[in-house]
Amino acid sequence: MEKIINFLNGLGKEFFLIIIYYLLILLLSLVFHDSLNLNSPNYEISNILINLLLIIIFLIIFRKKIIAKLDDYKNNGKSYLKKSFIYYIVGLIVMVVSLNIITFFYQMPLNETANRETLMAFPLSSLFNILITAPLVEELLTRVILKDYIKNKYLYIFISGLLFAFLHILTSLSNGITYELLFLISYGAIGIAFSLMYYKTDNIWTSITYHFIHNLICLILIFGGLA
Secondary structure (H helix, E strand, O other): OHHHHHHHHHHHHHHHHHHHHHHHHHHHHHHOOOOOOOOOOOHHHHHHHHHHHHHHHHHHHOHHHHHHHHHHHHHHHHHHHHHHHHHHHHHHHHHHHHHHHHHHHOOOOHHHHHHHHHHHHOHHHHHHHHHHHHHHHHHHHHHHHHHHHOOOHHHHHHHHHHHHHHHHHHHHHHOOOHHHHHHHHHHHHHHHHHHHHHHHHOOHHHHHHHHHHHHHHHHHHHHOOOO
16 A cells, blocks of 8 residues: 555646646736747747746756756766667667558658757757757656656666656547547657666767757757658
8 A cells, every 4th residue: 555655646746846836837928928929039039038947947946856866977977878878779769660660651750850950940949959858858757756656677768758748648539539548659759768777877968869869869850761
């Protein structure tokens, strides 16, 4: 019973933080409403400021977890990255294969389509979001809290990966595009890989680094016309 209570407590804190995350985005969007007009010359700088504020807020919330692991990552980061390489490759293969199968029958994920359109229209703010905000905020949001409350290794890895995937299709579901639930497989595969990295190394900087590398590779493929 105590394990169940701890598990639910962890989920409660996780979803509470997710709610705060989206409320912060909404609040900051309202504050910068005029500048976030697509025709505004200040659109990109406003987006970057919003992302900076989100990063600062999350760094403050998770400062102990982040700072405490910096020295460890400086000393052991190379071995952590080497150890985690196989997780990334397997996760990437499952993601790519499942994504191609699903998009054969359906359209590309709404999240991916929106990201590409924004990237081409507003490259500066998009690059900041994809390469800096996403690796930091998404990894902190979907990995750290759950690990303190879900003691079962496999349950933690699965739920953390699924939560990561769910965040990427949330917009689609809110718009009633239910077939995008299939993309939980694709996003979940890479999410589980990141979860494994964090669990095995006990250092959030490992998954943050691989998340950054993954996003960078995707950007190179997109700009190279290969994706």
